[in-house]
Amino acid sequence: MKKMEILEGSMAVTLAVKACKPGVISAYPISPNTHIVGALAKMVADGELDSQYVLSDSEFSAASIVYGASAAGVRSYTASSSQGLLLMTEVIYNAAGTRLPMVLTGTNRSISAPISIQVDHQDTLSLRDSGLIQFYVESAQEAYDMHIQAFRIAEDPDILLPVMICMDGWVLTHSYEPVELINQKAIDTFLPPYRPRHYLDPEHPLTFGSYAEDNVMMELKYMIQAAMDRAKGKIGDISSDFHRITGHAGAGLIETYGPEKADIILVGMGSLVGTMREAVDTMRADGISVGLIKVCCYRPFPGEAILGCCRNAEAVAVLDRGSSMGSEGPLSLDVKAALCNLERPHIFSFITGLGGREITTETIQKITEETMEAVKSRRILRGSQWVDLNRSIL
């Protein structure tokens, strides 16, 4: 029986995490993760969730606590944002390197300074090289479904990496949407209890976290890369399983919208994609050949899938909610790498929506027009275009 509820995005995540029965949860409060960590704490306090909830003294410790729990062979979960994610960074690299699965929610928020609690993707993007699998969601429903799949992906013996579900702060964490919930039996069928092959166990003493000399370092790092590569296929299998068992749409690497052979293709991630869909509809009604790619899985990066969708396009415009300072939008760099050595399409990079700045359908139309204009006049725009800067304060 289907169960539809109007839920705050944070509550959708909380219910998904609860249904996955993590043995250890640890977190530290930072807006906008607070509703998630508070609701989980209340469930534990009320006896609805049989987890050990460890209140940490920092995000660094929270990540370390779930790392320890994972090493002891227990499913574990944490959530953070912004400064908190940066503070966790060292542990996240370490978890990936030690091949310890865990699930994190990254409630997207900008990075200080200047300090702000509003959304952009600088925080989660900055973890892109760590060995952390990253998904970006567009809605509360996707956040719910992705958290359940995240545990299966992280714990898959062919993957064994941390997985982060990135959801835009406030826009998704604090707004209410209808969410269709999955019954516990189906979730239990999809996600059996975690039974790792290797964990800290006095009966089979193992050494974790060894020192690597140059004779093995390359190989051990390569194995993380290989796990990331394998994950692309595995995510497809897990997603099909999820769909078969629950009836819900499973995880994809990318999602497309609009005509298959559009001249202009827009690329984006997260809640922004909702606005992009609307803009695409409006522009298509005006006769513009435009479509979009939503990047669902940012790491491992689905370069081949993107290449497959862009071969016939004139231009690709990538919208980034963060910047690799001194270079350009990180997502645009990945798209450029995926499409390199092709004569067409040209790829344009746009940086927009930092620190919660609103991205309207007009913003997206403007970006599209600028892209079309550049193509028409055979202008190559190098670097990233920072959209709608207020030049009076520069």
Place this chain on the structure above:
Amino acid sequence: MIPKTEEQELFAPGHRACPGCGEAIATRWILKATGTNVIVVSPTGCLETFTSPYMFSPWRVPWIHPLFENGAAVASGIEAALRYKGRSDIRVVVIGGDGATFDIGMGALSGMFERGHPVPYICYDNEAYMNTGIQRCSSTPLLASTTTQPSGRRSWGKDRPKKNMPAIAMAHDIDYVATASVSYPKDLYNKVKKGLTMEGPSYIQVHTPCCTGWGFPPEKTVEIGRLAVNTGLAPLFEMEGGELTSVHKIEKKAPVDEYLMAQGRFKHLFQSEEGRKEVAKVQRVAELNIERLGLL
């Protein structure tokens, strides 16, 4: 009963510690006390480096090295996982260096104490960051020369006394705080055993001379450790419920000169009249310990 070497050697030979390394000897004794039903966490430091070259391990118990500053937090997570699994029969123990404990891991350690995880946190104290090449730590004693606070024309070495870490641990109102020395292995063994009986966290600080970093011949490790105890510079005591419950009385009081002169890290104090005057400051530290703790 302390298990005989042949019966239970959980820390195998063949690791890469310097010959005479105090912390290697201490670890061997610590594992005799823990027995096999234990999980050990060691933050980054000499112990981690010399025991874990990939594909080799002297650890005959499950062991994990996470990072430099998160030993206590990782132990907390393991302990929570064991509680979740209903396996509170398995004990989690941290064995970490003074740098990992006094300095960079202090926040995580304070968190573990405050939350009350039943974890004995054992700090092997060699009084500097040895793994990276003998750098100053807040555990470094007054006037010791290190590579980042060396003696020189304008410096006598460490300008501040050693941080009182046992007092900081005790300020968390934890069940048990003790200091030990590798030179008194039975006492060390008993203190680790006691830490393991506690329902909450405990802190055990083990003085472990480091021949390489302190500058003394490797065969003198035990002797130097004993001298430290007998000068009053490394007092051995136990605290429970905030009260001092036992002290190891000094057998034969030694002047600090004897201890300092035996080590390269203090040799600058004996090269001039002024240096010798500085030694009085170290003697005062020893006297204060003797008086406060009733070591005589």
